[in-house]
Amino acid sequence: VGVYLRHDYKHVTMDTIADQKMPEWCKRNRVTLIQLGLQLYKRASEDSRIQVSGSIDDWIYLVSDPHRIARRCHAGNFLFFNTEGRLRSCMFGTEYADIKQTPLDGIVALDGFAEARKLHASCSICVLACN
């Protein structure tokens, strides 16, 4: 079992990282989410069937102040594309190509791919940086 918290950021780019906000629901339920994180990490330490990564500190930042997450984003390990085949910089990022019209080995040569790599190196506000 893998457990992940997810915000619903929109159009994350180098220019909008600082403007991304947590959902109001998350703010209202911060204490509960922190308590659940503490329970989850404790259970995971006792039961190898439960998979968590990162630290409880970053879980707490994710539900209270995501801009303080210390770990690096690992979105660079993946290619993200939607059901129409549009490549995106990450699941919250912007589109930069159509996978149906771009050969796989051509993707890495795209300016959009290089921009996505810069974004991954600069942004650490979501679960891909902390869990």
Ligand code: SF4
């Ligand atoms: S941490 Fe990575 S995956 Fe998450 S919003 Fe930022 S760039 Fe996207």
